[in-house]
Each structure stands twice: as structure tokens, then as C-alpha cells.
Amino acid sequence: MLILTDKPVRVRFAPSPTGYLHIGSARTTLLTWLFARHSNGKFILRIEDTDQKRFVQDALDKLMQDIRWLGLEWDEGPDVGGPYGPYIQSERLELYQKWAHWLVEQGKAYKCFATEEELARAREISQKTRGGRIAGYERIYRFISDEERAKLEKERGSYVIRFAMPLEGETVAHDRIRGDVVFKNEELSDMVLLKSDGFPTYHLAVVIDDHFMQISHVTRTEEWLPSLALHHNLYEAFGWDEPEWVHMPVVLNPNGKGKMSKRNPPMVDGKIVPVMVNDYREAGYLPEALINFLTNVGYSFGDDQEIFNVQDTITRFDIDRVSPASAAFNFQKLVWTNGVYIRELTDEDLADRLVPFLQKAYGNVDRAKLVKIAPHIRERVNPLSEAVALLKFMFNFEPCPNDKLIQKNMDAAGTRNVLHLSYERLATLTDFSHEVQATVMEPLVEQLGLKKAQVYGTLRMATTAQQVSPPLFETMEVLGKDESLARIQAAEAQLNGA
RNA sequence: GCCCCCAUCGUCUAGUGGACUAGGACGCGGCCCUUUCAAGGCCAAAACAGGGGUUCGAAUCCCCUUGGGGGCACCA
Numbered sequence: 001m002l003i004l005t006d007k008p009v010r011v012r013f014a015p016s017p018t019g020y021l022h023i024g025s026a027r028t029t030l031l032t033w034l035f036a037r038h039s040n041g042k043f044i045l046r047i048e049d050t051d052q053k054r055f056v057q058d059a060l061d062k063l064m065q066d067i068r069w070l071g072l073e074w075d076e077g078p079d080v081g082g083p084y085g086p087y088i089q090s091e092r093l094e095l096y097q098k099w100a101h102w103l104v105e106q107g108k109a110y111k112c113f114a115t116e117e118e119l120a121r122a123r124e125i126s127q128k129t130r131g132g133r134i135a136g137y138e139r140i141y142r143f144i145s146d147e148e149r150a151k152l153e154k155e156r157g158s159y160v161i162r163f164a165m166p167l168e169g170e171t172v173a174h175d176r177i178r179g180d181v182v183f184k185n186e187e188l189s190d191m192v193l194l195k196s197d198g199f200p201t202y203h204l205a206v207v208i209d210d211h212f213m214q215i216s217h218v219t220r221t222e223e224w225l226p227s228l229a230l231h232h233n234l235y236e237a238f239g240w241d242e243p244e245w246v247h248m249p250v251v252l253n254p255n256g257k258g259k260m261s262k263r264n265p266p267m268v269d270g271k272i273v274p275v276m277v278n279d280y281r282e283a284g285y286l287p288e289a290l291i292n293f294l295t296n297v298g299y300s301f302g303d304d305q306e307i308f309n310v311q312d313t314i315t316r317f318d319i320d321r322v323s324p325a326s327a328a329f330n331f332q333k334l335v336w337t338n339g340v341y342i343r344e345l346t347d348e349d350l351a352d353r354l355v356p357f358l359q360k361a362y363g364n365v366d367r368a369k370l371v372k373i374a375p376h377i378r379e380r381v382n383p384l385s386e387a388v389a390l391l392k393f394m395f396n397f398e399p400c401p402n403d404k405l406i407q408k409n410m411d412a413a414g415t416r417n418v419l420h421l422s423y424e425r426l427a428t429l430t431d432f433s434h435e436v437q438a439t440v441m442e443p444l445v446e447q448l449g450l451k452k453a454q455v456y457g458t459l460r461m462a463t464t465a466q467q468v469s470p471p472l473f474e475t476m477e478v479l480g481k482d483e484s485l486a487r488i489q490a491a492e493a494q495l496n497g498a
Numbered sequence: 499g500c501c502c503c504c505a506u507c508g509u510c511u512a513g514u515g516g517a518c519u520a521g522g523a524c525g526c527g528g529c530c531c532u533u534u535c536a537a538g539g540c541c542a543a544a545a546c547a548g549g550g551g552u553u554c555g556a557a558u559c560c561c562c563u564u565g566g567g568g569g570c571a572c573c574a
Binding site for chain 2: 014015016018048049050051053054112116119127131132133134135160162175178181182183184187188189191192194195196197199201202203205206221222223224225226227228229247249250252254255256257258259293296297298299300301302303304305306323324325326327328329330331332333334335336337339343377378379380381382390441445451452453454455456457459460466467468469470471472473
């Protein structure tokens with residue numbers, strides 16, 4: 001692909017601080033960040049808080065926390081500063097106001113005094129008389145005389161500033177991954193640039209900030225494509241060099257119907273698929289797995305490799321390989337990817353990552369024990385929060401009732417017998433390793449003429465009270481001889497009492 | 499409704515006019531392994547939306563249709 005700009009790469013992620021980070025935003029942020037890192041450019045975080053009505057306390061902190069958790073560090077931003085600050089739009093109001101009025105002076109924008117009612121009426125008339133077309137209905141104050149304008153300003157006081165779009169011809173903007181995008185000017189509206197409260201709209205703020213922050217490439221999702229004509233014309237009106245446009249595909253629901261949305265959470269296998277990055281962290285998805293997975297939503301390296309680390313991803317990333325087509329969120333593949341990463345963790349690392357989940361559920365946890373059990377649960381905890389249920393027997397053991405103790409095709413007497421004989425054999429061991437346990441237990445199974453599932457199932461229920469647990473002998477080894485035998489004995493006693 | 503974007507297995511995708519009897523991965527199905535649950539191994543099913551062109555030759559280029567997505571605010 002031909003290089004359209006030789007300016008140093010400076011790209012930004014510009015969220016509106018309304019809550020946690022959306023998984024779709026995370027994907028867009030990731031691709032933007034990869035582009036910056038690959039190009040040795042700058043990745044900038046800018047906060048677009050120009051809607052006072054949507055202000056959410058704490059949202060900024062949550063947002064930054066989520067982005068950092070993913071490992072997408074920014075070079076310039078609200079907390080780290082930088083040469084083009086401030087990086088919060090509400091702190092840049094004067095700039096927007098100055099340039100909005102400059103456009104008015106140049107005759108490229110105008111003050112609009114329309115009330116909501118006037119606008120509604122104009123829209124209605126436009127719809128009726130123009131074959132359903134509503135573009136342009138808002139131009140009621142575009143062509144009035146200077147005298148009228150002065151009069152209205154005196155009478156009404158408040159106004160918005162609208163951009164005067166070209167009325168005929170075409171607007172053509174070039175997108176890096178879509179090529180030329182053509183708009184018929186007669187279809188376009190005069191959008192509001194400066195609201196009556198003096199705050200800019202997104203359209204004005206984004207163009208001014210991107211210009212003054214020297215943004216080289218505007219990366220955002222497809223949702224913004226319809227306003228590309230406006231932004232393109234704004235650059236022209238200001239007489240500024242246009243950045244390169246890069247409109248990325250959106251992330252759709254797992255079923256491909258509609259954007260991922262937390263308001264209508266997608267379902268897979270009857271379960272809700274998390275939409276916010278924060279939910280993935282709390283469920284126990286590894287950030288590196290999320291990054292790996294997200295890289296392949298709407299992007300691919302072109303080979304058959306599925307697992308790659310961040311460093312390789314940065315090195316090999318090529319923005320021209322971003323697909324123009326929207327992509328469904330393949331939740332099952334994310335789960336699989338997460339499993340791959342979990343299995344690659346060392347015992348220590350896995351234990352460390354497990355601690356917060358177990359601590360939350362059971363209070364203080366013994367890390368040394370976790371390290372010991374780690375190899376036996378590695379392929380059984382995906383996401384990590386599943387460890388809470390799987391390891392309950394270690395941290396909050398509650399003996400199981402007799403009916404659970406008694407296995408398929410067995411009765412109380414048989415079960416008691418299994419427990420008793422197992423106890424006797426295991427009690428003789430000085431080495432309680434799982435290998436040695438097997439050497440005494442396998443012959444017992446044969447001697448009893450029972451199935452392994454029956455004998456081991458009985459012991460599993462006795463020692464863990466769980467239908468599902470790590471492998472039995474390994475589990476008893478970690479539990480220790482004393483504790484294991486005590487539980488077996490207690491189970492037998494419980495059965496005797498019945 | 500109008501405007502914009504998009505179109506290969508169920509899903510993510512490879513593919514940039516001949517190497518395509520279309521490759522990989524997830525998922526699904528089967529078999530194996532197995533003390534539960536996983537993990538793992540092997541095998542299989544599964545797609546170029548349709549129609550016109552262009553070309554010696556089209557999954558690849560063009561047009562139309564259809565389908566999907568996005569947008570139509572003093573929200574971003």
C-alpha cells in the first residue's frame with residue numbers, strides 16, 4: 001500500500017467517559033495501539049466529555065484502568081500529560097469556541113436560532129414535500145439577511161453554530177481501508193458545531209483536537225463513516241491538512257446480528273456473553289489472551305498461526321490488513337484462546353493469578369498449596385473464576401451427604417467397605433505421592449470387583465465432596481495424608497450413623 | 499424510508515486472474531485416551547449469496563439483484 005502521509009504516526013483513542021470499556025472499543029483501541037507501536041509512533045488518550053448530560057463520575061478512572069489492564073499504555077493523556085494538552089475536551093472549550101466563530105466570520109458556518117418546535121416542523125415539511133428526504137431541513141436560518149440575524153440574536157439570545165455544507169456536487173474522502181467514499185452533497189445536513197451551552201459537538205471538537213494534537217491517522221469504527229463528509233469539509237474550511245482516515249469494522253454479536261451491546265447482552269449456550277472488558281477481567285480471562293483473540297477480530301496476519309504474543313503482533317502488524325467487513329464476536333474461540341494461555345502459565349504464575357479469586361471467595365489462601373495443586377487444575381479452570389468451585393474442597397470443605405457418597409450401583413454397606421479398606425491401605429503409606437497411592441489402590445479395585453469409577457468416585461466424594469475435582473490421587477497428595485485419611489474416616493463414620 | 503459501508507464453511511478468516519478437487523482455527527459430530535471434569539490425539543461434515551458481464555481463464559475485476567451491518571440528535 002502506498003504511504004499517503006509521511007508525517008510521524010500519532011494516533012489516539014478518544015472515548016467518551018460513560019463507564020467501563022466496551023469490548024468493541026477495546027478492539028478498536030488495540031488496533032490503533034498496535035499501529036502506533038508498529039510505526040514507532042505515539043498513542044494518545046483523549047477524553048471526549050463534551051456532553052454534560054452524560055457525565056459519569058469515576059468513568060475516566062474505570063476506563064483508564066481497563067485500558068491499562070489490557071496493557072495498552074498511552075504516551076500522552078490526561079494523567080501522563082504531554083506537549084499537546086490538555087487531553088480532556090471540557091478543558092479546551094475556548095479553542096472550540098474561537099474556531100467556531102472564525103468559521104462564522106468566514107461565512108463557512110452560521111448561527112442558527114431554531115427552536116425545537118421549528119426544527120420539528122421543518123423536518124415534517126421536508127419529509128412530506130421531498131419524497132421522504134429530510135436532509136437539509138435544518139437550514140432555516142442559513143439564508144437570512146444580516147439584519148434579520150442581528151434582530152434574532154437580540155431577541156432570542158441563544159443559538160447554535162451550524163456548518164454550512166456545500167449544497168451541490170459531491171464530497172469525496174479517502175479512507176485507508178475502504179478507498180474513496182463518495183457523498184452527494186444534496187443529501188447532507190448542516191450539522192451543529194457549537195451547542196447553545198457553548199460546548200462543541202463531537203464533530204467540531206474531534207476535528208480541532210486532531211488537528212492541534214497533530215493526529216496523523218484518525219482510527220475509529222465504521223459508525224463514523226456517515227459523518228466523514230462533514231469532517232472532511234471541516235478540514236477544508238479550516239484550511240488544514242487532513243489526517244488519514246481509517247474506518248475499522250465494528251464488532252457484532254456472536255450471532256452476527258447487531259453491534260455488541262450491554263443493553264441487549266448476547267447469549268451463547270444460554271449464558272450471557274460479557275460485553276465490558278471489566279467483566280472479562282472479573283471472570284478470569286487473561287489480558288494477553290483477550291489481546292490475542294481481539295487481534296483476530298476483523299484482522300488477520302494472513303497465515304495459519306492462531307497464537308501469537310504481543311511483541312510479535314506489534315512487529316508484524318499491518319494496518320492495511322484490517323478488514324472492511326464487520327465481524328461477529330466468536331465467544332467460544334475466546335474461551336479456547338484463554339485456555340491456551342492458561343495452560344501455558346507456570347505453576348507459580350497460575351497460583352498468583354488465582355489468589356484474588358479465591359481470596360474473594362474464601363478469605364486468606366495458602367499460596368504454597370495453590371502452587372502444588374496448580375498443575376492439576378491448569379486445564380480445568382477456564383476462565384480462572386472456575387477455580388472457586390473446583391477448589392472449594394481445599395478452602396471450605398463441607399462433607400457431602402450420604403446419598404452423594406454412595407456411587408452408582410452401590411449401597412451403604414459397599415460404600416462403607418470401600419472407605420474402610422481404602423483407609424487401611426492408604427494408612428500404610430509413608431510416601432503419599434499419587435504414584436504410590438495408585439500402587440495400593442489399583443489392586444484393591446480389582447480385589448473388590450468394582451469399577452474404578454465406583455471406588456474412586458466414593459473417595460472423591462469423601463475427600464472433596466465434589467462431583468468434579470482434580471484427579472483423585474493428586475488431590476489427596478496435595479491435601480496431605482492426615483487430612484485425606486481424616487476425611488475418609490469421617491465419611492465412613494457418617495455412613496455408620498445412618 | 500433515506501444515505502453510507504460490506505459480502506468465502508455456523509463463526510473468525512487465508513485467498514489480491516491460472517499453484518483451488520478453496521487452506522487454517524473455533525465450534526459441531528464420530529473414534530481413541532480416561533477414576534470425575536477437563537486437557538490431549540485421530541477422523542469427518544461444513545463455504546466462494548444469485549444473475550449478468552470482462553477475460554483464453556474468475557472466489558479474485560466491473561454492473562445489477564439479494565442479504566447483512568452502520569448512520570440519520572444542541573450523544574459520542
